[in-house]
Amino acid sequence: MIGSFKSTDYHLNPKSGADIKGISGFDFSDFRDVLSVGKYAFEHRESIKYFIPKFEKALESDFKIKWAALNSLSMISKASPLEVLPLIPKIAELLENSDWRIRKNAVLFFGDFGLVCYSNIKPYMENLKKRINDSNIDVVCSSAYALSKIMLNSKCEEKIDLFGILREKITSKVVLMDLIKNIGEINPDLIKSCQTDVLSCLDSNDTALKSKVIKILGDIKDYELDENTSNILIDSLKSDNLELRRSSVYSIWKYSEKYPEYLKNATDTLVEFTSSPDKYTKIYSLLALNKLSYTEPLKFENLNINPLLDEDPDVIYPSITLLYNLSKYSPKVATRHYKKVCVLMNNPDKYISKQALRIVGNLGKYDQKYINRYINNVRLKLSDEELSKEATIAMVKSGYIERKNLEIILKAADKAKYNMEFLREIIEEYPKELLSSLEKELFNLKRTWNQEYINDLCYSIKEKLSLNDPNFTNIKLERPEIEEPPVIVALKSECTEVELEDGKQVYILDKSKCIETSLSGDLLELLDIDNKNEFDIYKLSHDLMIQSLIESAINEPKR
Numbered sequence: 182m183i184g185s186f187k188s189t190d191y192h193l194n195p196k197s198g199a200d201i202k203g204i205s206g207f208d209f210s211d212f213r214d215v216l217s218v219g220k221y222a223f224e225h226r227e228s229i230k231y232f233i234p235k236f237e238k239a240l241e242s243d244f245k246i247k248w249a250a251l252n253s254l255s256m257i258s259k260a261s262p263l264e265v266l267p268l269i270p271k272i273a274e275l276l277e278n279s280d281w282r283i284r285k286n287a288v289l290f291f292g293d294f295g296l297v298c299y300s301n302i303k304p305y306m307e308n309l310k311k312r313i314n315d316s317n318i319d320v321v322c323s324s325a326y327a328l329s330k331i332m333l334n335s336k337c338e339e340k341i342d343l344f345g346i347l348r349e350k351i352t353s354k355v356v357l358m359d360l361i362k363n364i365g366e367i368n369p370d371l372i373k374s375c376q377t378d379v380l381s382c383l384d385s386n387d388t389a390l391k392s393k394v395i396k397i398l399g400d401i402k403d404y405e406l407d408e409n410t411s412n413i414l415i416d417s418l419k420s421d422n423l424e425l426r427r428s429s430v431y432s433i434w435k436y437s438e439k440y441p442e443y444l445k446n447a448t449d450t451l452v453e454f455t456s457s458p459d460k461y462t463k464i465y466s467l468l469a470l471n472k473l474s475y476t477e478p479l480k481f482e483n484l485n486i487n488p489l490l491d492e493d494p495d496v497i498y499p500s501i502t503l504l505y506n507l508s509k510y511s512p513k514v515a516t517r518h519y520k521k522v523c524v525l526m527n528n529p530d531k532y533i534s535k536q537a538l539r540i541v542g543n544l545g546k547y548d549q550k551y552i553n554r555y556i557n558n559v560r561l562k563l564s565d566e567e568l569s570k571e572a573t574i575a576m577v578k579s580g581y582i583e584r585k586n587l588e589i590i591l592k593a594a595d596k597a598k599y600n601m602e603f604l605r606e607i608i609e610e611y612p613k614e615l616l617s618s619l620e621k622e623l624f625n626l627k628r629t630w631n632q633e634y635i636n637d638l639c640y641s642i643k644e645k646l647s648l649n650d651p652n653f654t655n656i657k658l659e660r661p662e663i664e665e666p667p668v669i670v671a672l673k674s675e676c677t678e679v680e681l682e683d684g685k686q687v688y689i690l691d692k693s694k695c696i697e698t699s700l701s702g703d704l705l706e707l708l709d710i711d712n713k714n715e716f717d718i719y720k721l722s723h724d725l726m727i728q729s730l731i732e733s734a735i736n737e738p739k740r
Contacts, residue, residue, distance in 0.1 A: 209235050212249035219253025229257060229264040240271050244280060251275070251286040255293040262298035269294075273305045281317035288312050288320060292327025299334040306331075306339070313350055325350060348375060354382055358393040362400075376401055383413060391417070392424040399432030406436045411443035418450045423459060430454060430465040437472035444469075445476040452484045460495070467499035471506055478511035487521045494530060501525065501536040508540045512547035519544050523555045531567050538562060538571035545579030546610070552579040563589060570603045578610045590619075594626050597634035608641050616642050 207218050218236075222229045239250035251272070258265045275287035291309055295302045302309070309331075312324040328343045337343070348357065361375055379401070382394045395417060398404065414436075417429035430451065437444050447469070454466035467489070474481065489500035504522065508515040522544075525537040541559065545552030552559065552575065562572035563585045573589045576582075590607055593600035611619060620642045627635045 207232070207235070209239050209246070212245040215239055215246055215249035215253055219249075219256040222253070222257050223260055226261050226264070229261055233264070233267055236268055237271060240268065240275065244283065247275070247283055248286055251283075251290050255290045258290070258294045259297060262294060262301070265294070266301055269301060269305070273308060276305075276308050276312060281315070281320050284312065284315065284317070285320045285323045288323045288327045292323075292330040295327070295331035295337075296334055299331065299336045299338075302331070303338075310343075310346060313346055321350070344375070348378070354385075355387070355390050355393070358382060358390060358397065362393050362397050376404065380410075383410065388420070388422045388425055392422065392428045395425070395432050396428040399428070399435040406440045406443060408443055411436075411440065415444070415447045415450075418447060418454075423462070426454075427459065427462050427465065430462055430469060434465050434469035434472070437469045441473055441476050445473055448473055448477060448480045452481065455484065455486075455489060455500075463489075464495060464499060467496070467503055471499060471503045474503060474506040475510045478507055478514055481507055481511070481514050486518050490518075490521055490525060494533075497530075497533060501533055501540075505536050505540050505543070508543035508547075512544055515540065516544060516547075516551065519551050523558065526555070526558055526562065534562075534568060535571045538568060538575045542571075542575030542578040545575060549579055552576075552581075556581065560585070570600075574603070574606055574610065577607060580612070582612065582615065591622060591626065594623050594635065594638065595628075595631070597626075597631045597638060601634060601637070604638055605641060608638060608645065613645060613648075616646055 207214055207221070209215055209218070218232055222232055236250050236254060239246045241247075242250075254265055254268065254272070272287055272290055275283050276291075278284050278287065288309065291302055291305065309324070309327065312320055313328070315321050315324065325347055328347060331337055332340050332343050357378065361379065379394055379397050382390055383398070385391045385394065395414065398410075398414075414429050414433050417425050418433075420426050420429070433444050433447055433451070451466040451470050451473070454462050455470070457463045457466070470481075470484075486500050486504050489496050492500075501522075504515055504518055519541070522537045522540045526534055526541065528534045528537065538559065541552055541555065556576075559572050559575055560583075562568040563576075565572075569589050570593070573586045576586055590604070593603055597604060608616070608619075620639055623635055623638055623642075
């Protein structure tokens, strides 16, 4: 019995296989032969024009040949829709064929073709829509499927109209929600028109239906979540059904940023879900926790992110981003992971290494000991073009203002238009007492093409300087203990006092702990000034250091 020929998985006759036959070896005498042509032409696009006249005759042949021709043309159209255009009018005629099986396959062809080439089926859309009221239920179902495919084409101009037709025709809530879910993933704006249908199923006892509805809810754009619906989402996290849990986590992630007060009660469960064996549940939970992390950061004390940082990038990205957010809102919660983070600074994936550097900077700002041990590793990143800005910010946050940092800052300022986010963060984190000298150097960088941006940065500095901060005059700086620190500016307390033959007092450092710079003479003179305390010395040496960068950073020949 021929039936409706739902399957195309036929064992083709070896003598008609595409690998054996040449382009002229297909005679279209058998439906298996016609099916073979579809595969052959799909793989050999240059042969399609040769086959078009043969397909035209096949569409006028008996049922089996017509059916095979439509299936082959569907396959070919997915790769080369324009090549099939000459046959579209002929196929459109088959929408009215007396045999329901032919109507069905013609409809399915238009679904495949319209998915990739809407403009060329637009003249036939009215005929296609009529098939939704066909006398045969198989044709009706195929029509609904074809229309839903066409709706996924971004150029389709009648999505809302087509969706309305489908909503009226589909009586099954499960089928309708499944359709809405699939369409909503491609066209979120479209599902707003069926918001009432979706919400009416939210309290359903059918787990499969409720799972689809909650997933759709997460895709409804600009939906105003209320407390009752939020509680349904949170309660659904306790379900034994994996799909329902996954859908609930997904929707909570989508609404957490806008409605954190309603959804923060899900935090404890979401933390548990980060250990879920289901990858999607784990990832959606991490994404949701990123948005909720600032609400109650202490709830994250029991979250062990370390194992998550050893998984694939799909899990590592949201995990390390969550750790970065926690390092901003509650550094204490993030400190237990800092050794792992310091290892990730060397990760070849630049997103991961950048986030690790940002975390180290936040922890160093919280307590300098969290960067001291790994400061040399951070310094190495200054020479990596892709990581230099993150490394600079980490060092500035932690109180390390060094020559290489300043060189990177000034070079970025010379092309301020493309580095404003970085420069604004530098100004935000830069020691207030050193901002005036930084402002002078920024002003020296002003050019016709960057004047507007340099003015903006200088204004930000003036704003920060206008804020009332504690007086730093009598603050004694203590240099942190670090492993083999390269010294650029040394305090008197770290040096050995030596009297020269002329009676001048100088201060000597072990050469193995020093970096020799052009500033050495200036610093020795500076350290001999008796009426300066150690903080003043530090500030003045900073001024000298950034001035010495003018020739290398400001007047460097443009490439």
